[in-house]
Amino acid sequence: MASVQPPVTPVLEGDNPIDALLSAHGLRRTAAARRVLGWLLAHPETSYTHAQLQESLAGDHAEPLDRVTLYRLIDRLTQVGLLLCRVDSQRVRRYQAMPASVHATPHFECQTCHRDSPLAGALHAVDLEKAAQTAIESLRALGYTDMHLDFAVRGVCADCATGTVPGGMANAGPAA
Template sequence: MSRSLPSTDTAATSSDDLLVAHGLRRTNAARTVVDWLRAHADSSWTHAQLQESLARDAAVTMDRVTLYRLLDRLSEVGLLRCRVDAERVRHYQAIVDDAPSAPHFECKSCHRDLPLSGQLDKTNAELAQAAIAAIQALQTLGQQSLSVDLAVRGICGDCAPASKGMAR
């Protein structure tokens, strides 16, 4: 579970206000990336996916290195959630309303990232409490800037050969 540094209602705050509140410069690139990711906050994006989507949807061509550095800075200050998958690829997602990260399923075959927030509603509260307890225990040991990311990895139903044609 990630937390952003300043406690602001990010859903109702402009990208300029968010950047200033987090100590970042208000550049056109930063505004574009923050606005685009906030508009697509229900999904996580790799660097390559984001670069392609910005070029296609926002007609913005951004240098690879500039985008990498910007994503790192935005993650560092708590505006984006950064998760590394089993293939060591980073996925970025906007943090809206200080919402905790939802558990997700990552398919080892097709590499789709499927959020499990709706499927695990009953256990989400228990998972959140376990994550909070783990963070609090580590904080008492002096650890800082902690986050918890629950990822379940396996083969999705679409990729599993045994599940094709079976009733679920």
Template sequence: MASSIPPSGFAADPIDTLLSAHGLRRTAAARRVLGWLLAHPDTSYTHAQLQAALEGDADVALDRVTLYRLIDRLTQVGLLLCRVDAKRVRRYQAMPSSVHAIPHFECQSCHRDSPLSGALSGARSGALKASAKDLERAAQTALEALKALGYQGMSMDFAVRGVCADCATSGSGAAAS
């Protein structure tokens, strides 16, 4: 078994480090899937979209079942976020740091995920940031209460779903309604 300590003068691969830290094997498939999602952090993908995006890599062949199992393991350890959209389709993305308490907006057309704390400008932005801090405190209180009752491995997701301004303006959001 290979050592997880890199030779002196070499930096550890951040994807390998993440996989190891979460108790997962550092396979080529796991590195490829996690690497792809980390490289595209603002977009969520269905299983089929992810499989299509990854099929160009001849060195890492991923069949449908292997990809399902890998996505499931990455989600279970908290490296991926799984959301179900308005049409009950599962979408996956790298776990954003904002997901635990900051509200975010999910576009049902382009599937971009944006924290709402920076989405508005001017006075509305200040009010939204204050609300986000209140939500963060409420989320932390709720998580602490559940932990005291014995619940484990919890996270919280505050999502607003709709069509973003860019998609609404371009007309592509009409199909997602």
């Protein structure tokens, strides 16, 4: 009897985790896509406006991305679930790499440094998670589908309130 081997997925020479993510989500592995996703994955706790992201990418000494290309790329990355887009209290869109816990864990968004911190283990996050799950189940019973609940608490984090932001980030926002 011959043993049946599962099909081998070809790995392209030079593949890296960012290329693998882009390919797995049906996106082209362009230099711009690698750069944007790589930057956001390297700064997972910071959310960026379009302008902040464009400014940060311009500081990495590579060829600048024009704003339209960046808008389209952010939109594609968000549509496939690689980026999280949140609208802050001033109705400004902020983007960050999609945290694994975003669908279940309430989070705190600092209005000064824009770090996004899960509230798991803080306060009574378990109660908040149960409330979120109950809301989703109630909506599902009404026929809604493909939902996730974004429960955000917004304010100023302890580091910004005391002026001791970790990692050398300035209170004015991400410039790293």
